Each structure stands twice: as C-alpha cells, then as structure tokens.
Amino acid sequence: MSTSPVKVAVTGAAGQIGYSLLFRLASGALLGPDTPVQLRLLEITPALKALEGVVMELDDCAFPTLDSVEIGDDPNHIFDGVNLALLVGARPRTKGMERGDLLSANGAIFTGQGKALNDHAADDVRIGVTGNPANTNALIAMSNAPDIPRERFSALTRLDHNRAMSQLATKTGSKVTDIKKLTIWGNHSATQYPDIFHAEIGGQNAAEVVGDQGWIADTFIPTVAQRGAAIIEARGASSAASAASATIDAARTWLTGTPEGDWASMAVCSDGSYDIPEGLIYSFPVTTSNGEWQIVQGLEIDEFSRGKMDATAQELIEERDAVKELGLI
Ligand SMILES: NC(=O)C1=CN([C@@H]2O[C@H](COP(=O)(O)OP(=O)(O)OC[C@H]3O[C@@H](n4cnc5c(N)ncnc54)[C@H](O)[C@@H]3O)[C@@H](O)[C@H]2O)C=CC1
Numbered sequence: 001m002s003t004s005p006v007k008v009a010v011t012g013a014a015g016q017i018g019y020s021l022l023f024r025l026a027s028g029a030l031l032g033p034d035t036p037v038q039l040r041l042l043e044i045t046p047a048l049k050a051l052e053g054v055v056m057e058l059d060d061c062a063f064p065t066l067d068s069v070e071i072g073d074d075p076n077h078i079f080d081g082v083n084l085a086l087l088v089g090a091r092p093r094t095k096g097m098e099r100g101d102l103l104s105a106n107g108a109i110f111t112g113q114g115k116a117l118n119d120h121a122a123d124d125v126r127i128g129v130t131g132n133p134a135n136t137n138a139l140i141a142m143s144n145a146p147d148i149p150r151e152r153f154s155a156l157t158r159l160d161h162n163r164a165m166s167q168l169a170t171k172t173g174s175k176v177t178d179i180k181k182l183t184i185w186g187n188h189s190a191t192q193y194p195d196i197f198h199a200e201i202g203g204q205n206a207a208e209v210v211g212d213q214g215w216i217a218d219t220f221i222p223t224v225a226q227r228g229a230a231i232i233e234a235r236g237a238s239s240a241a242s243a244a245s246a247t248i249d250a251a252r253t254w255l256t257g258t259p260e261g262d263w264a265s266m267a268v269c270s271d272g273s274y275d276i277p278e279g280l281i282y283s284f285p286v287t288t289s290n291g292e293w294q295i296v297q298g299l300e301i302d303e304f305s306r307g308k309m310d311a312t313a314q315e316l317i318e319e320r321d322a323v324k325e326l327g328l329i
C-alpha cells in the first residue's frame, strides 16, 4: 500500500445502512486495495454502545485496507480533518410516509453537521448526503457551511439511477453494462424523473430500443420513483444494502471519475442549467474527473421531459421554502 490514508466520516453508523456501508468502505470498495481508510463514525449517544459492537466486527474482519476507526457523538471531533463525509444518519420513513414528511424530524441534524464540517473538515472535503429527504438535507448542510465551496455538497440519487438501469436492462434483455447515459432529474422522491430519452443501450437510443412510450410513462418511471416505498412494503424497513452500495458508487464516481462516453446522476447545487432554479440541490446528469463534477450541457428536452423536470423542481422549491420557514437555512 503506497497512497496516504483517506479519512471517511459516516454518520448514523450504527444504523441499517451503516451496517452495510462500513464493511464495504473498510474493505476498499471505495478507492481500491492501495488506499488505506480511516473511518470516523458519528452516532447519537444512546447508539454508541451498539456502534462499539459494529467496530468489534470490523476488527474481526482484519481488513488490510482499514487503517483506523474512531467513534463518537461529537461532530466537531468526528469531522476533524475528514476528506469525505457520508451523511447517512437520519430517521427513515415508514409505510405511508413520503420522504418529505421527514423534513422537520431530520432537517435540524444537518444544520449542526454543516457547521461542524465547515469548521473542522479537511480543505478537500466532499460531502455526500444519503439521509432523507436527501436533497433538502444537503441544502441545509450546504447553507450552514459557508466556507465550503457549494460544489462539495451532493445528495444521493445514485440508488434511483441504479434502479433505473436494472429495470431497463430487464425490460430490454440487456446487461446493465450495456446501458449508458441514463439520467435521474430532480428530487430523490416520488417526483423524480428517470429519463431514458438520452440513454443508450449498446450504442442505440434506449427509448427507441424500448419502443413503447406507454411502458416508459406508465410502468418504468413510476416503478423507479416508487421503488423505495415498494421495498418498505415488502421488507417492513427501508432499503439498506442497496442504499449503502449506491452511496459507495456515488462517492467513487465523484472521486475517481465517470468513464469516457457515460455520465452519472448526482444531486448537486443548480447553476441554472436546464432552467432549474439556481441554488436548489437537483439531480442532473454529470461527468466527473479529479473530484470535480460538471453538469452535462446541451441535451434536448422535449415537452414530456420538461413537464417532469419542472414538477420535481417545484417540489424542491417547496421543501426549500419549508426549511427556510423552520429557520434551518
Ligand atoms: N438517498 C437514498 O437513496 C436513501 C436514503 N435513505 C435514508 O437514509 C437514512 C438512514 O437510513 P437507515 O440507516 O435505514 O436508518 P436507521 O434508523 O437504521 O439508522 C439511522 C441512524 O442514524 C442515527 N442518527 C440519528 N440522528 C443522528 C445524528 N444527529 N448524528 C448521527 N447519527 C444519527 C440513528 O441513531 C441511527 O442509528 C434515512 O433517512 C433513510 O430514509 C435510505 C435509503 C436510500
């Protein structure tokens, strides 16, 4: 192992997602076998004992890439010098709730964590928000961290992206590796817009390969957008291993780059591209390299797509206004 260690903070580390995420991070799934990982794990005080048990299990794996583990309930300490912060800790929704219903319960977590990151994280920190409602929680953290460039905040729509890839592969009898340039636009919520009109399957336009607008509008989009609820219905708990996997995929793509000829979906601070109001944390198609992202420009947007992109932006505007009202931004 030659490279210097990367310090990764995970919040909500004793939770469901944490239980999948930590072991993958520790095993080198993020940056490979040559980069040692220092885990900095944040929990609320009553969960620290359970977290100690998880750390015992991490020890018992004897991962060659795991350099050190620190746990605690003080974000000012845990975020000290971190290069990557994965903000997972937040209450999950239960059956019958929309993710936006969690705003008042979870929003306040992200003011304090935004401030602590602002004051203590490393200069190169990247912050990925998984805890719901992810886009608006990222907005809250970003707004409370004025010294960290806005480009360093992102919310997770990679799980939606992965879900869309899988649905499309099944429908067309292709492999996920054949699918490129799929996009999730907007909010990680039921209003998100999974867009295959610019996607390619084996180099051909995906919507043309599908050849069935009815399936796209009435089956594909709602299946992807409602997948989280379907998992809660089936499992009795919200998705965890897939969310952890997507959290790692998103961070890896951000830090190591998108492949030539493809892009990823990331919810990032809008610069007004595609007429999405500036400052919203909105999922766009992005390319990444050297730890920076760029919104893919120049895609043609038809009336069907425009309506869906605007509807999910409108929901984010309402969430933004609600957290403003709560004094969180
Ligand atoms: N963006 C996405 O694609 C997805 C997001 N999620 C969201 O991720 C979040 C976590 O989900 P689970 O792990 O299943 O929940 P969980 O309830 O199993 O774990 C959450 C953990 O966060 C901790 N926590 C609460 N407040 C905290 C704070 N202030 N600081 C540090 N830790 C804190 C809790 O003690 C708990 O251990 C939920 O909000 C869930 O809705 C879940 C799946 C996908």
Ligand SMILES: O=C([O-])CC(=O)C(=O)O
Binding pocket: 092, 093, 099, 132, 159, 227, 228, 229, 231, 238, 239, 243
């Ligand atoms: O649906 C939920 O509440 C959990 C989540 O965000 C997902 O599975 O996409």
